[in-house]
Amino acid sequence: MGFTSPSWVPQLPCDPPDTIPISQFMLDDAYGRCPLKESRNPFTCGLSGKTYTAVEMVDRVDYLARALSKEFGWQPNAGMEWDKVIGIFALNTVDSMTLAYAVHRLSGVATPANAAYSASELEFQLKSSGAKALFTCIPLLETSLQAAKAVGIPNNRVYILEMPKEFSGNKSVPFKTVGQLIEAGGKLPELEPLKWDKGQGARQTAYLCYSSGTSGLPKGVMISHHNVIANVMQIAAFEKPTRDQRPGNGSEVALGLLPLSHIYGLVVIAQASTWRGDGCIILPKFELQSYLQAIQTHKIATLYLVPPIIIGMAKNQPACSKFDLSSVESVFTGAAPLGAETAEELQGLYPSWKIRQGYGLTETSTVVCSSAETDIWFGSSGSLLPGITAKIMSIDGVEIEGYDQPGELVVQSPSVVLGYLNNDQANKETFLADTDGKGRWMRTGDEAVIRKAPSGYEHVFIVDRIKELIKVKGLQVAPAELEAHLLTHPSVADCAVIPVPDDAAGEVPKAFVVKAASVGLEENDRMVARDICKHVESHKARHKWLKGGVEFLDVIPKSPSGKILRRLLRDKEKEARRKKGAKL
Known part of the structure; x- marks a missing residue:
């Protein structure tokens, strides 16, 4: 049986395509995105103002893919994706996604690493993933070089993603930058078109993200092109009823502060948002003054946040009150639970804001459920997205079909990932067989209950990690x-x-x-x-x-x-x- 999305949620307009890479889905009008010429500039640096249009991004991805093809000898239709893995260990930049899409254009894999990693932690990911090159930024260069040396990546395979001078300074370094590669790629011959078989997008890894879990070494999560495409479409369908009520094409300016190495930032902010035509204001890290200044300067409407930032805002009202935050219409929080008390406190400070919460995992790339603007219930993680079925299972493995009865949340979705890299035991424990032809089931490890909201629609409440x-x-x-x-x-x-x-x-x-x-x-x-x-x-x-x-x-x-x-x-x-x- 299972629980599904409410009746008001539109179904997906079509099956998520499985014969194209993410880069093509994101940058080609033919696949349902907001038309490129009608979209806001996808990425703008919140500090320097550096930006480019959606049409310009298409060219930048193409030129960078040509340059990488020459640098590494990679061809779009030759070799396995695991022969073309690049590590990305950097703070957020306006070209972070340009780089990821250029790798996808070559049928390769991007493995983003947490910018807070130590050299040994980065070394583990580079070795585990088999990365052949590393893209970093000036503030993280020393750590990058230590890790690269440890795994045998030579200095001529270390590259720099440019950042505003507040972070990188004016010092030149003897490493090629992404900007230089893009410039060089514009003078190189065009690449041959990708020739993918049917279903290749569902079989082939696009991102290898590492999930720490509750214990042990981080696990490499193999996320296919089809997984991300499916979740982008699921998010867009869920948001469509409220988006359609906005003027123009419904696009807005959103905050791109959360790390693009984390699945929340990578899929929800950098891809689902820009596919809908939104503009994303990139900030490299959280610092209260620059964060507030960016909201005021760029008239940001949607704040994608995590609970610590919300708590910080609530406790630092004297600082917040010095800035014009009137452009903000909604706050979306995820990655960790937001307590009802904290949400109520923020609502009291900013009564007009719509405070929404979502829930997802790296293994579901990303969102499973979300609060709708018209159906907010504090403490809830909202309703299921279209195309997702959820079950609540007791400790004895019996399905719980009633409300307010806790059990493990188990989900089925086209966004459920391929599995963990080289970890058969974890795959057996986490991913269950496809029993009805609609995809595999994933054990989330989270205890949840389903409750009926005052609106009459079903909501998911995450109680806690079962192991915790x-x-x-x-x-x-x-x-x-x-x-x-x-x-x-x-x-x-x-x-x-x-x-x-x-x-x-x-x-x-x-x-x-x-x-x-x-x-x-x-x-x-x-x-x-x-x-x-x-x-x-x-x-x-x-x-x-x-x-x-x-x-x-x-x-x-x-x-x-x-x-x-x-x-x-x-x-x-x-x-x-x-x-x-x-x-x-």
Whole structure:
């Protein structure tokens, strides 16, 4: 059976094409995108103002593909995609997608790496992916060269994506830049057209993105051209009813701040947005002043954010109030849960904003469900996109068909990826067989419930990661629920909750807390911790009390997308208990 999208959601206008690469789908009017000549400039640097039109981007991709073909000896229709892998380890730039599409034009694979990686982490990804070249930027060059050397990538296979001078300075470096390659490519002969077989787009990897999961080494997620094309079409269909009500072609100016190495930034912002004709204002990293200035200068209408930025805005109103944010119409958040309390706080500050939340994974490239502008329910991750079927499965593997009954979320979609690179065990655990000819099923590892909204439509609520649920005397405690509640305490600026061992209960919750700036230096940590515990005890059931205690930290470890790195906190706790000789 399963749950599907609400009746108001339009179906896909056609099956996602599986005989073309992403680059052709994105840059050719023939496949349903907003006509190039009617589209806003796809990418504009929010700092320097550097930009180009959608038509100019088509030429830039073509010229860069010609240059890369000459540099590496790669031909569009010769060799396997795994012979043509390039690593991208850079902050966001206006040519990040130009590069990815140029590689796709050659039937190659782009593997974007997290810009926060250390040299050893980058080395792992380059080696695992088999990257033949590395594209980076000046601020990350030293780390790039260390990793490249370790995996045998020579310096003449390291290239630079140009950035505004605020990040790169005026110093010249002895490496070819993407701009130079594009200029050289304009003088080279045209490439032969791609000759793909039917279904090749569904079999062939376009992006190899690395997913850290909850433990172990990152896993290479093989995302096909068809996967991304399908999700772009799913997002566009879901958004169509509200887009059609806007003037002109319905396009808008959107924020491109989140890392394009992360699936949220890569698919939702850089591709789904620009395919609809939106303009994307690129920022290399989050810095409150430049972020606010970009909104004011470029009249940004949609802010694609993660919860830490939203929390930061709510807690830094004096700074935010100095800028004109009247252009903002909506906020879309994902990558980590946004608590209802936080959403309500932001709504109180900006009553006209539509605060939406979506849910997806690298393994579903990307969005599974999303809030519609006309059906917002705080705490919910919205309704399922067209072409997606979801099931809620009990711990015993029995399908749950009713509302408000938690279980593992399992999804079926044309955007479900090919699998993990060279990891048969993880593939067996995560991806289930196609039982009805509509595609494979993917176990998300997330606990969810389906609820009927006040609107009457079904919404998905993500409760927590199944592996992260705390089991207290057989009762489940969701860390995210406690974290959302803790953030309502005036002494808490940020927090994370993990399970710790307990002789009587098996496990109990422990909170790691970053104190708010309002907490005075003279205040005793023990008294503040006691007050925080009482805050929980006065609002939550006994099994949710912080029996594991409260520990204060300067910062909660998080990924760039805002996900709490609980495994680092668990490791910290284990080490502390080992030193004390406590039970691990």
